[in-house]
Amino acid sequence: MATANRNPEIRKDAVNNRLVILSPARSRRPSDFKSKTQAKSDSNPSSNAQPQCPFCAGNEHQCAPEIFRTPEDSTSDWNVRVIENLYPALSRDPEVKSEGEEYVHANSASGEVSLGGFGFHDVIIESPVHSVHLPDLSPSGVAVVLLAYKKRIEQLCAIDSISYVQVFKNHGASAGASMSHSHSQILALPVIPSTASTRLNSMKEYHDQTGKCVLCNIRTNKLLIDESTHFISISPFASTFAFETWIVPRYHSSHYHELDEDKAADLGGLLKLTLQKLSIQLNDPPYNFMIHTSPLQVTSSQLPYTHWYIQIVPQLSTIGGFEMGTGCYINPVFPEDAAKILREVEVP
Amino acid sequence: MATANRNPEIRKDAVNNRLVILSPARSRRPSDFKSKTQAKSDSNPSSNAQPQCPFCAGNEHQCAPEIFRTPEDSTSDWNVRVIENLYPALSRDPEVKSEGEEYVHANSASGEVSLGGFGFHDVIIESPVHSVHLPDLSPSGVAVVLLAYKKRIEQLCAIDSISYVQVFKNHGASAGASMSHSHSQILALPVIPSTASTRLNSMKEYHDQTGKCVLCNIRTNKLLIDESTHFISISPFASTFAFETWIVPRYHSSHYHELDEDKAADLGGLLKLTLQKLSIQLNDPPYNFMIHTSPLQVTSSQLPYTHWYIQIVPQLSTIGGFEMGTGCYINPVFPEDAAKILREVEVP
Ligand SMILES: Nc1ncnc2c1ncn2[C@@H]1O[C@H](COP(=O)(O)OP(=O)(O)O[C@H]2O[C@H](CO)[C@@H](O)[C@H](O)[C@H]2O)[C@@H](O)[C@H]1O
Ligand SMILES: Nc1ncnc2c1ncn2[C@@H]1O[C@H](COP(=O)(O)OP(=O)(O)O[C@H]2O[C@H](CO)[C@@H](O)[C@H](O)[C@H]2O)[C@@H](O)[C@H]1O
Numbered sequence: 136m137a138t139a140n141r142n143p144e145i146r147k148d149a150v151n152n153r154l155v156i157l158s159p160a161r162s163r164r165p166s167d168f169k170s171k172t173q174a175k176s177d178s179n180p181s182s183n184a185q186p187q188c189p190f191c192a193g194n195e196h197q198c199a200p201e202i203f204r205t206p207e208d209s210t211s212d213w214n215v216r217v218i219e220n221l222y223p224a225l226s227r228d229p230e231v232k233s234e235g236e237e238y239v240h241a242n243s244a245s246g247e248v249s250l251g252g253f254g255f256h257d258v259i260i261e262s263p264v265h266s267v268h269l270p271d272l273s274p275s276g277v278a279v280v281l282l283a284y285k286k287r288i289e290q291l292c293a294i295d296s297i298s299y300v301q302v303f304k305n306h307g308a309s310a311g312a313s314m315s316h317s318h319s320q321i322l323a324l325p326v327i328p329s330t331a332s333t334r335l336n337s338m339k340e341y342h343d344q345t346g347k348c349v350l351c352n353i354r355t356n357k358l359l360i361d362e363s364t365h366f367i368s369i370s371p372f373a374s375t376f377a378f379e380t381w382i383v384p385r386y387h388s389s390h391y392h393e394l395d396e397d398k399a400a401d402l403g404g405l406l407k408l409t410l411q412k413l414s415i416q417l418n419d420p421p422y423n424f425m426i427h428t429s430p431l432q433v434t435s436s437q438l439p440y441t442h443w444y445i446q447i448v449p450q451l452s453t454i455g456g457f458e459m460g461t462g463c464y465i466n467p468v469f470p471e472d473a474a475k476i477l478r479e480v481e482v483p
Numbered sequence: 484m485a486t487a488n489r490n491p492e493i494r495k496d497a498v499n500n501r502l503v504i505l506s507p508a509r510s511r512r513p514s515d516f517k518s519k520t521q522a523k524s525d526s527n528p529s530s531n532a533q534p535q536c537p538f539c540a541g542n543e544h545q546c547a548p549e550i551f552r553t554p555e556d557s558t559s560d561w562n563v564r565v566i567e568n569l570y571p572a573l574s575r576d577p578e579v580k581s582e583g584e585e586y587v588h589a590n591s592a593s594g595e596v597s598l599g600g601f602g603f604h605d606v607i608i609e610s611p612v613h614s615v616h617l618p619d620l621s622p623s624g625v626a627v628v629l630l631a632y633k634k635r636i637e638q639l640c641a642i643d644s645i646s647y648v649q650v651f652k653n654h655g656a657s658a659g660a661s662m663s664h665s666h667s668q669i670l671a672l673p674v675i676p677s678t679a680s681t682r683l684n685s686m687k688e689y690h691d692q693t694g695k696c697v698l699c700n701i702r703t704n705k706l707l708i709d710e711s712t713h714f715i716s717i718s719p720f721a722s723t724f725a726f727e728t729w730i731v732p733r734y735h736s737s738h739y740h741e742l743d744e745d746k747a748a749d750l751g752g753l754l755k756l757t758l759q760k761l762s763i764q765l766n767d768p769p770y771n772f773m774i775h776t777s778p779l780q781v782t783s784s785q786l787p788y789t790h791w792y793i794q795i796v797p798q799l800s801t802i803g804g805f806e807m808g809t810g811c812y813i814n815p816v817f818p819e820d821a822a823k824i825l826r827e828v829e830v831p
Contacts, residue, residue, distance in 0.1 A: 142582070154676060167661070223508065224509055250492065251492065313512055326493060423807055424804065426808075427808065455660070461677070
């Protein structure tokens with residue numbers, strides 16, 4: 136890319152208040168380890184897992200209990216299943232005890248917190264067929280998955296002590312996935328995680344200064360990739376990862392679960408297109424996506440400045456001690472360049 | 484481990500104000516991808532890199548310019564070399580221009596920031612011999628490396644516009660390393676990164692409430708691993724990673740570079756021991772360590788509550804969309820259990 140001659144630059148966006156170092160020169164450094172792309176059998180499981188895969192149609196009995204399926208009334212065929220995670224990070228028991236609590240109580244000014252690990256951890260199986268991945272579905276097939284997230288979030292909203300719901304997808308081993316069958320996850324937490332509260336503060340600050348919602352007003356000049364009736368896809372101004380892409384609603388909306396069927400169909404098309412473009416341009420990379428929504432109990436004064444979006448991150452490199460230490464990432468690809476490249480990718 | 488039956492728990496420490504979910508059940512989940520440990524040729528480079536390795540003695544001319552070496556007056560033999568990074572993330576030119584600046588100026592209320600990427604990015608070569616890793620050195624050999632960090636930080640302190648210095652080490656490809664020859668890095672930044680400012684606020688809050696420094700007062704009950712004259716090694720109360728270990732000075736000190744020769748020799752021994760224990764227990768895992776120090780320009784009112792420490796993180800799993808989305812990590816090993824295990828590891 137002609138861009139390797141650009142100067143390094145430090146950027147911070149107004150949404151997450153997160154620093155990034157953009158540094159094209161970094162992409163030229165050599166490695167004496169086997170390259171990740173060579174070594175990875177990343178999107179392909181070690182064996183043809185179909186017969187033993189618990190997420191495949193026919194193996195439903197190998198899974199933790201089902202929460203619902205679509206279509207809802209079907210007893211055999213299904214498109215999407217929402218199930219409990221068999222190895223949940225949190226316990227569905229609201230009375231779950233914490234052992235750390237006694238230490239913290241013994242030292243009440245310690246500043247430490249320990250809570251029982253109450254919460255919900257679900258898996259969304261996106262297709263009954265092992266080899267069908269999310270972008271292989273039709274736009275309306277993707278919309279079925281998006282509406283399953285919505286429905287499950289609405290159920291979780293009904294539980295008082297749940298403060299935040301994180302929807303995310305891991306695709307490929309280098310993006311953390313342990314299962315190759317297409318799926319995503321939902322974790323419902325009794326606390327608001329730090330990224331969500333930082334984002335809230337940052338969005339409030341922008342609104343205080345400008346009277347506007349930062350995401351309604353987001354920069355698209357040179358950073359726009361595609362647009363649909365209700366959504367845009369962009370490279371964010373302070374992309375923390377090479378080819379990081381956001382899908383942002385063009386209408387103002389605090390919570391993902393406000394999505395209606397019409398908008399889900401539209402989003403299904405744009406999400407499919409975006410994942411296809413990343414797959415073509417970057418050779419089926421491992422990736423994660425995260426839905427960044429607002430805490431469930433936002434007040435009416437917070438509604439004007441909270442706006443949900445989807446962050447898609449291809450995993451092209453391994454982070455190191457600098458990122459772990461500082462929280463600041465080094466990204467070798469300027470977002471202006473990533474946007475231009477992705478705008479021009481032709482999807483057959 | 485007997486601990487897999489513990490309930491999940493949510494913890495937050497008083498140092499970083501960072502949430503973690505402790506969830507032993509997670510360690511039992513299956514994977515249909517090739518396992519990372521099987522696949523990894525992680526600590527071993529793809530070829531015997533010695534002849535082409537620029538960090539080996541004899542290949543100094545393949546490296547970016549040297550800043551200094553120890554012993555200082557040696558023209559041939561050396562123990563440690565501090566050199567410029569040949570592919571630096573930041574530019575040594577204080578006048579470096581940013582392209583994003585013009586966008587930001589065109590939209591001054593945008594909340595965005597864009598700075599020229601000024602800063603320093605150095606490499607510390609820890610040994611002239613390719614096969615000698617940091618814990619293979621003697622305690623005083625490790626101290627030579629620790630004192631090289633100190634000396635380089637002191638040089639960087641003299642540059643007005645540098646606000647923060649991050650020392651870190653990547654060992655093994657899964658910890659981000661691109662070079663297998665034992666080395667660490669120093670990045671000097673013109674801004675204070677978010678983790679450092681969050682830590683500062685968190686330490687201040689503890690001090691405001693208790694009148695004490697949080698790290699002088701840190702919990703060691705059940706969490707202590709080892710101690711030396713001037714340092715302790717512990718599993719932190721809210722460990723974000725399995726077997727995460729901190730080395731904390733027992734004396735109050737805001738900045739790493741206050742380390743004197745005596746304390747460096749003592750720290751050299753404890754750091755060596757800790758890395759050896761992690762290597763024995765976890766089978767030479769990839770790892771990172773980060774020195775968390777205070778911003779260079781702390782005020783005298785901040786001195787009483789700022790305290791540096793070293794964070795060591797073995798990289799045993801790949802993070803996923805939940806951690807990227809929330810900033811909250813899922814750790815399958817309770818720190819009480821990790822501390823007990825590491826306390827008992829026998830080093831030959
Ligand atoms: N029969 C069955 N029935 C129901 N559920 C089943 C099941 N068999 C397996 N599961 C669950 O299915 C999920 C598959 O999830 P992913 O492949 O996206 O990654 P995983 O959660 O393992 O870890 C990645 O994502 C998490 C969260 O980001 C990170 O903590 C971690 O490091 C990273 O590897 C697992 O959570 C597993 O517990
Ligand atoms: N001949 C030479 N002379 C001088 N320097 C030379 C050189 N040849 C190579 N180098 C430099 O040596 C360094 C070796 O560093 P590491 O192996 O610790 O990881 P690296 O910085 O590549 O990236 C890891 O760490 C960074 C920071 O955490 C992450 O951004 C990244 O994703 C992760 O892979 C590289 O920075 C490279 O630029």
